[in-house]
Structure formats: C-alpha cells, structure tokens
Amino acid sequence: MPIQWFPGHMASARKKAAEALAAIDVVIEVTDARLPEASSNPMIDELRRFRNRPCLKLLNKADLADPAVTRAWMDHYNRQPGVRAVAITAKNAAEVARVPVLCRQLAPHRDDGVKPLRMMIMGIPNVGKSTLMNALLKRKVAKVGDEPAVTKHQQTLDLGPGMTLTDTPGMMWPKIAYDADGYMLAASHAIGRNAVIDEEVAAFLGAILLERYPALLAARYRLDPAGLDGPALLDAVARRRGCLLKGGGLDLEKAALILLVDYRSGALGRISLETPETRAAMIAAARAASAAGEPESDQAIDDEEA
Structure with missing residues (x-):
C-alpha cells in the first residue's frame, strides 16, 4: 500500500519557511544518515535554489548508519554546487560545534561584522532538528520527542555574537514519488503511525536487511x-521472541514492532x-516501468529491496 503523509499544518509551515528564507544566508538541511535522499524534502531544495542560498546538508544519526555508505553519500553531495555535506550525531557536542563554522564558510560575505550570519534549520519530521537546535544553543528551546511532527511553530533565536538561528517545523511534501521512499521513511519513524501498517513496513525493512545485513x-x-x-523474517522473529496470540498463533504486529524498534534504536547495528x-x-x-506502462510504485519497491 503506498504511504502518503502530509498533515495540514505542514502546508502553512512551508509558506512561512519560504517567506523567512528571503532573509536567510545559509540553509541547514538535516537528513537521516541511514536514508539521506529519501529523507530529503525536494521542496527544501526547490526553495533554497529559488533564493540561491547555499546548503549545509547534515547527515544526522550517523552513529546509526553504515559508515562506508555514509562516506559514499558525502562524496555524492559534496560534488553538488552550493552544497557542503557533513555526517554528525546531534547529541555529540563537539560535532555540533562545527556547524556555525561550516555555515560561515558557505557565506563568507557575512564575516564582515556588519550583519549577522542568519541560518535556518530545515528538514522532514523526526530527523533531529530540535536536538540540533538545543545543542547549538546549549539550552532547551525546542521540544524533542520520538514521534514525528513534534515541532509545530517557527522560531528565530540569537546564536552568540553575530549569528541567528531559525528553527522550522518538520515538513513533508504533498506526494511521495516512490513507494520505497515512503516505506523507508516509515521504517525510520519519520511518518506518523496512523498512516502506516507496521507489519507491511517491517516486512519491507526485513527484505532490505536480509539482502544487505x-x-x-x-x-x-x-x-x-x-x-x-x-514476511518469513517476521514469522521467525515472532517465534524467537515468543510473540504469540491467544490460541497459539503468531503475533506479527508485536514482532514487527520489535524489528522496527531494534532498527530505529541501533540495537541491530549500523545500517543504511x-x-x-x-x-x-x-x-x-x-522510470523504465513508467515508460512501459507498468505500476511505478511496485517497481520502485522491488528495486529498492534488491
């Protein structure tokens, strides 16, 4: 089943972010290092390119991702004009401290002491924007939670002498083009559970893990x-973990949550x-499937699992 999730407040958040971007020097885009492209909102790239703003792309949760794959993604992004990509863990103070320095390098015209360097944090829900905001300011100013779309309002705060930081709510885009992206986002808890079926998401995740890890x-x-x-992996996990229903059947929903939580928390290991x-x-x-008149979404899932 295709996954789509675009709560009503996100349309308003996009409009406000677009307006604020006119007065911003550098966009800090936070993505999930385990799925950097799937977790990159195409509207953010569109907005920053329209304003011709450079982007510091932070591959957050790098401590949960496969380090070799993360290096490949950084090489990929650092070849793009106007983009600097860095892998970080937002809970690591030393790594977070580099962010303003990197932003100044992307906006050298703001190093004259006349006007402040104005930065904006953007990204989809639950990739660690609020954790990053709090770490940069060294105090709790943004609500942090393990559910997507915790931040609902935009705010701008001073970040030391000559620097301001604007935090924005997590923004999805109206239509996820590839079903595989929707499943990866759901597996990584960037999409609300009310929009997904945990067993389907876990089976998709399991197929990737069986192939690669x-x-x-x-x-x-x-x-x-x-x-x-x-699906067979979920059956096996249910048996190994004693996930049983009354009557002796397998509790696949419970097994699905075990697999998803183990992936999300890093208990399984470092995975991309x-x-x-x-x-x-x-x-x-x-694209080939679309040109042949086949269902694009099914082909996207099959290929991603491979």
Whole structure:
C-alpha cells in the first residue's frame, strides 16, 4: 500500500519557511544518515535554489548508519554546487560545534561584522532538528520527542555574537514519488503511525536487511536468515521472541514492532537503507516501468529491496 503523509499544518509551515528564507544566508538541511535522499524534502531544495542560498546538508544519526555508505553519500553531495555535506550525531557536542563554522564558510560575505550570519534549520519530521537546535544553543528551546511532527511553530533565536538561528517545523511534501521512499521513511519513524501498517513496513525493512545485513539479523535474533523473505523474517522473529496470540498463533504486529524498534534504536547495528547506487537504480527502474506502462510504485519497491 503506498504511504502518503502530509498533515495540514505542514502546508502553512512551508509558506512561512519560504517567506523567512528571503532573509536567510545559509540553509541547514538535516537528513537521516541511514536514508539521506529519501529523507530529503525536494521542496527544501526547490526553495533554497529559488533564493540561491547555499546548503549545509547534515547527515544526522550517523552513529546509526553504515559508515562506508555514509562516506559514499558525502562524496555524492559534496560534488553538488552550493552544497557542503557533513555526517554528525546531534547529541555529540563537539560535532555540533562545527556547524556555525561550516555555515560561515558557505557565506563568507557575512564575516564582515556588519550583519549577522542568519541560518535556518530545515528538514522532514523526526530527523533531529530540535536536538540540533538545543545543542547549538546549549539550552532547551525546542521540544524533542520520538514521534514525528513534534515541532509545530517557527522560531528565530540569537546564536552568540553575530549569528541567528531559525528553527522550522518538520515538513513533508504533498506526494511521495516512490513507494520505497515512503516505506523507508516509515521504517525510520519519520511518518506518523496512523498512516502506516507496521507489519507491511517491517516486512519491507526485513527484505532490505536480509539482502544487505543478514549477519546482523542472525546475531540479534539467533536465527538463520538463509532463504527468508520479509514476511518469513517476521514469522521467525515472532517465534524467537515468543510473540504469540491467544490460541497459539503468531503475533506479527508485536514482532514487527520489535524489528522496527531494534532498527530505529541501533540495537541491530549500523545500517543504511539506501546507497547512491541503489538510489540511482531505483529511479531508473521506476522510470523504465513508467515508460512501459507498468505500476511505478511496485517497481520502485522491488528495486529498492534488491
């Protein structure tokens, strides 16, 4: 089932962000390092390009992502004009302290002491924007939660001498083009649970893990992943963890939540759901399917799982 999620307040948030961007020098886009492109809102790129603003792209939660894949993504983004990509963990004070310095490098004209360097934090829900904001200001000014769309209002605060920082609510875009993106976002808890079916999301996640990280599954759940697909993996996790319904049937919803929480928390290990190569292959396959008149969304999922 295709996943779409665009709460009403996000349309207003986009409008306010577009207005504020006129007075901003650098856009700080926070993405999830485990799925940097799927977690990058295309509207943010559109808005900053319209205003010709440079972008510091932060691949947050890098401590949860596959480090080799993260390096590949940074190489990919750092080849793009007007973009500087850095992997960070927003809870790491030393890494966060580099952010204003990097922003000044992207806006050297603001190093004259006349006008402040004006930065804006943007990104989709639940990628760590509020954690970053609080870490930069060294005090709690933004509400932090493990549910998406906690921040609802835009605010601008002083960040030391000659610097201001604007925090924006998490913004999704009206239509997710590729079903695989919707499932990756849901697996990473960037989409509200009311818009997804946990078992479907976990089966999708399981298929990726079986293909790319079978050893992590074997170590975590003490099972043999050979020959399993996504749904069969949920069955195996349910049996290993004693997820049973009254009458003895398997509680697959509980097993799905176990797999999702283990991935989200890093209990499974350091995992990335997409690479620059799998991303390019997914898009190419989806376009080919569209040109052939096949359902684009199904092809996108199949390719991403591969």
